[in-house]
Amino acid sequence: MNAAHPILTCAEAKDFESAYFAGDEALEWSAMQQAGRAVADAVLRDFQEIGGFPSAGGRVLVLAGKGHNAGDALIAAHRIVELHPRIRVEVRFAFGERTLRPLAQRAWRDLAPVAASVSEGSSLGYDLVLDGVFGYQFRPPLDTATAELLAQVNALPIRFRAAVDLPSGLDDACAFRADFTYATGIVKTPLLALSNAGRARYLDLGFFDEPLKPTRHLISDKTGRVLTPAVLAPLRALRSPRSDKRTYGHVFIVGGSRSYPGAVLMSVMAAMRSGAGLVTAFVPESLTAAFAARVPEAMWVGWPETPDGGLALEGSHLLREKIARASSLMIGPGLGREPETLALARDIVAQSAVPLVIDADALQPDIVAAGKAPRILTPHAGELARIEPHVGVDAVVVRKGPVTAIHHAGGAYHSFFGGPVLARGGSGDLLAGLTAGLLAQTPADVAGAAQRGVVWHGLAADAWARADGQVATHTTRLLDFLGSALRDNA
Numbered sequence: 001m002n003a004a005h006p007i008l009t010c011a012e013a014k015d016f017e018s019a020y021f022a023g024d025e026a027l028e029w030s031a032m033q034q035a036g037r038a039v040a041d042a043v044l045r046d047f048q049e050i051g052g053f054p055s056a057g058g059r060v061l062v063l064a065g066k067g068h069n070a071g072d073a074l075i076a077a078h079r080i081v082e083l084h085p086r087i088r089v090e091v092r093f094a095f096g097e098r099t100l101r102p103l104a105q106r107a108w109r110d111l112a113p114v115a116a117s118v119s120e121g122s123s124l125g126y127d128l129v130l131d132g133v134f135g136y137q138f139r140p141p142l143d144t145a146t147a148e149l150l151a152q153v154n155a156l157p158i159r160f161r162a163a164v165d166l167p168s169g170l171d172d173a174c175a176f177r178a179d180f181t182y183a184t185g186i187v188k189t190p191l192l193a194l195s196n197a198g199r200a201r202y203l204d205l206g207f208f209d210e211p212l213k214p215t216r217h218l219i220s221d222k223t224g225r226v227l228t229p230a231v232l233a234p235l236r237a238l239r240s241p242r243s244d245k246r247t248y249g250h251v252f253i254v255g256g257s258r259s260y261p262g263a264v265l266m267s268v269m270a271a272m273r274s275g276a277g278l279v280t281a282f283v284p285e286s287l288t289a290a291f292a293a294r295v296p297e298a299m300w301v302g303w304p305e306t307p308d309g310g311l312a313l314e315g316s317h318l319l320r321e322k323i324a325r326a327s328s329l330m331i332g333p334g335l336g337r338e339p340e341t342l343a344l345a346r347d348i349v350a351q352s353a354v355p356l357v358i359d360a361d362a363l364q365p366d367i368v369a370a371g372k373a374p375r376i377l378t379p380h381a382g383e384l385a386r387i388e389p390h391v392g393v394d395a396v397v398v399r400k401g402p403v404t405a406i407h408h409a410g411g412a413y414h415s416f417f418g419g420p421v422l423a424r425g426g427s428g429d430l431l432a433g434l435t436a437g438l439l440a441q442t443p444a445d446v447a448g449a450a451q452r453g454v455v456w457h458g459l460a461a462d463a464w465a466r467a468d469g470q471v472a473t474h475t476t477r478l479l480d481f482l483g484s485a486l487r488d489n490a
Contacts, residue, residue, distance in 0.1 A: 002209060002230065003227065003231040003233070004225040004226065004227050004228065004231065005186075005187070005202070005204065005207075005208045005225060005228060006208065006219050006225055007187045007188070007189055007192070007224045007225060007226055007414065008186055008187070008188060008223065009188065010136045010137065010188050010189070013136055013186045014136075014137060016186065016207070016219070017185075017186075020207060025103070028068075029103055031185065032068060032075060032103055033075060034205050035184040035203065035205060036071065036072045036073070036074070036075025036076045036078070036079060037079045038182075038203040039072060039075075039076040039162070039164055039182045039184065039203065040075075040077070040080050041079070042180075043128065043160070043162050043182070044083070045466065046199075046201070046466075048465075048467075049419075049466055049469060050159065050470075051469070053080070053084060054084075054127055055084045055086060055087075056084075056086040057086070057087070057088075058084060058086075058127045058128070059088050059090070059122070059124070059126045059127050059128075060077055060080060060087060060088070060089045060090070060126060060127065060129075060130065061089075061090050061091075061092065061118075061121060061122075061128070061130070061153070061158075062074060062076075062077045062089065062115075062130045063092055063094060063130065063132060063133050063149070063153065063168070064091055064100070064108070065094050065095060065132060065134055065135070065168070066094075066099045066100055066101055066104065067101050067103075067104060067135055068101075068103065068135055069133065069135040069165055070100060070101075070104040070107070070132045071101075071103050071107040071132075072132055072165070072184055073130040073131070073164050074091070074107035074108050074111050074132070075107050075110070075111075076130055076164070077089050077091070077111055077115065077130060078107070078110055078111045078114075080128075081114050081115075087127075089111070089114060089116070090116050090118045090121075090122070090126075091115050091116070091118065092117075092119070092120070092121065092149070093117065094149055120152070121152060121156050123156070124157075125156050125157030125159075126157075126158050126159070127158075127159045127160065128158070128160045128161075129156075129158050129160075129162065131161070131162065131164060131176045132164045132168075133146065133150070133169075133176070134168040135166070136166055136188045138166075138169070138170065140169070140170060141172060142172045142175070146168070146169070147169070147172065147174040148174075150169055150174050150175060151174045153176070154176065154177050161176070161177060161178050161179045161180075161198070162178060162180050162181075162182060163178035163180070163181040163182070163198075164181075164182060164184060165182070165183055165188070166181065166183075166188060166190055166194070166197070167181060167197050170194060171193075171195065171196065175196055177196045178197055179198040180199050180200075180201055181194075181197040181198055181199070181200055181201070182203055183201065184205060185204075185205040185207050187202050187226045187414075189223050192224075192414065199416070199419055200403060200416045202226050204228055224405070224411065224412035224413065225411070225412070225414070226413075226414050226415075226416065227413050227415045227416075227454070227455050228455075229455065229459060231448075231451050231452055232455060232486060234442075234452075235275060235452065235456070235486055245277035245278055246278070247277060248275055248276055248277035248440070248441050249276050249278070249327035249328065249437075249439075249440030249441045249443065250277060250278040250326055250327045250328075251274075251276045251327065251328050251329075251330065251440040252280050252281075252282070252319070252322070252326040252328070252329045252330070253267055253268055253271060253279065253280070253281045253329075253330045253436065254282045254319065254329070254330070254331045254332075254345075254348060255281075255282075255283065255311075255330075255331060255332055255333040255335050255362075256281075256287055256311075256334045256335070257284060257335060257338075258284060258286060258305070258308070258309025259308070259310075259334075259336055260335075260336060261283075261284075261287050262429075263333035263334030263360065263426065263429045264281065264283055264333045265291055265294065265295070266333070266426050266430055266475070266476060267330065267333040267359075267429045267430070267432055267433030267436070268281045268291070268295055268433060269295055269430075269433065270429070270430040270431070270432075270434040270479060271298075271330075271434065271437040272297055272298060272437075273482050274433070274434050274436075274440075274441070275437065275438070275441060276327075276438075276440045278299070279297070279299070279437070280299040280300075280326075281298050281301065282301045282303050282311075282315075283300065283301070283302070283303060284305045284309055284310070284311060285302030285304060286305060286309070288300040288301070288302040301318055301322075303315040306340050306341065308336075308338055309336075310335070310336045310338040310340065310341035311335070311341050311344055312340060313344050313347075315344075316347065316348075319348060323352075326354045326440075327439075327443050328354055328355050328436050328437075328443055329354050329356050329357075330356070330357040330358075330359065330433065331349065331356065331358055331359070332345070332357075332358055332359035332360040332362030332363065332432070333361075333432060334360070334361070334429075335360065335362055337361055342362075342364060345362045345364075346364075346366055346370050349362070349367050349368075349370040349373075349375075350370035350371040352373040354373060355375065355439055355446055356371075356373050356374070356375040356376070357376045357378065357439060358376070358377050358378070359378045359428070359429070359432035360428070360432070363377060363378075363383045363387050364386070365386065366390075368387050368391055368392075368395070369390040369391075375392075375395050375396070375446070376396045376398060376450045377395055377398065378400065378431060378432050378435065379397070379398075379400065380400045380428065381400075381401060393409070394409070396408040396446050396447050396450045398450050398454060400428060400431070403415065404458070406447070408446075408450075409447075413451055415451075415454045415455055415458050416458075417455055417457075417458025417459050418457065418458035418459075418462065419461060419465060420465075420470050421461050421464055421465040421468075421473070422461050422478075424474075424475050425475065426475035426476065430475065430479065434453050434456060434457055435449060435452075435454075438452050438453050438456075456482065456485060456486070460478050460481040460482045460484075460485040463481040463484055463485055463488070464480070464481045
């Protein structure tokens with residue numbers, strides 16, 4: 001199964017769809033039905049982060065243009081009415097009902113018996129607005145009438161704003177402001193750069209499962225790829241009945257300090273949930289008793305401390321004595337920035353023969369440049385700015401952000417999973433520990449471990465936000481959703 005699908009420019013997407021559909025209206029209508037229903041189902045899932053869609057008394061506004069985006073939005077509204085028949089749907093045609101193209105007109109005929117066509121939006125606002133005015137073939141600038149329409153809608157009180165494929169108007173000052181944008185079938189490059197697109201979702205319509213012969217030459221990696229849940233397929237398979245704990249690798253984690261004890265503990269907790277067979281943590285000796293009581297499944301090695309509570313150089317022998325047992329080595333969480341501790345981290349990375357995950361305080365120019373072992377770096381934007389000139393060409397870089405991108409060997413893989421629920425301390429420590437555990441299981445597949453870590457972490461975050469909401473929760477709750485994220489997206 002293809003686990004990463006190409007991201008295309010708008011021109012490439014047009015050529016691809018022309019070749020894929022080859023003028024077959026029945027195939028286009030089937031894809032439109034699939035896209036619209038996928039948008040509806042995704043919207044209803046994401047609505048759970050704010051308490052769920054109102055089954056009774058809910059209000060939906062559809063903004064419809066002329067073509068396929070209008071059809072997708074109208075079909076999505078019809079699907080929502082099927083599931084929630086006591087809601088009110090209003091449709092506002094940006095260019096008039098008579099301008100609808102044949103397939104969009106067909107979608108409107110299906111919806112019309114349960115919807116009302118309106119000439120202006122209600123000042124009462126809406127629970128949901130579906131933006132289907134312009135598709136990816138829109139060329140700026142916005143005309144005056146459409147700009148006024150979008151500005152009016154942007155000013156309304158709306159709980160959830162969803163754009164189909166791309167926000168209408170792209171980045172125009174009056175463009176539709178989305179909370180979520182649902183890329184239907186193909187992710188187009190503008191979605192990665194638009195500040196008004198909200199959170200991106202990719203709705204796979206099967207275009208790239210088995211590409212038809214006329215489209216194969218139109219698929220490239222020039223603009224990167226988008227990751228799908230299929231990247232987790234190896235973790236969903238039955239394990240061998242003849243396996244034991246050594247089969248699934250041994251993670252070593254080096255980190256912690258008296259000033260920042262929690263970070264390394266969270267990384268260890270995540271590594272324990274990764275499926276790795278064994279986890280050994282090297283932490284300041286003053287922390288081992290408390291940590292062993294909290295996570296007894298891990299092996300805790302007490303490390304001599306500096307006067308300020310960091311890892312001291314004199315403890316190097318502890319790692320050297322045991323390193324032959326390791327399948328992967330993670331360094332950085334809660335390490336602190338004492339010169340002695342950072343010198344220790346540099347020496348460990350320089351001497352490592354096993355693949356590495358380098359995170360947090362260990363993301364320093366001289367550390368990431370040391371040694372020759374394969375490595376995964378997990379910086380946020382500020383850390384990346386510090387280390388980028390020193391990153392080797394063979395390193396896998398996990399660039400964390402609203403859309404996390406994994407860069408390796410000139411390619412980029414984007415993950416649309418996760419969201420603002422991750423905007424709290426410790427979420428990066430969980431990602432790094434999870435990734436280190438996955439790396440221990442497949443030490444020869446460094447890039448694959450990074451991809452699986454990012455997608456699994458993001459899917460668990462989505463499930464977590466739908467269960468708890470985005471606000472009144474705490475970081476380690478994410479761990480409780482790792483199992484369901486594997487099963488529910490199989």
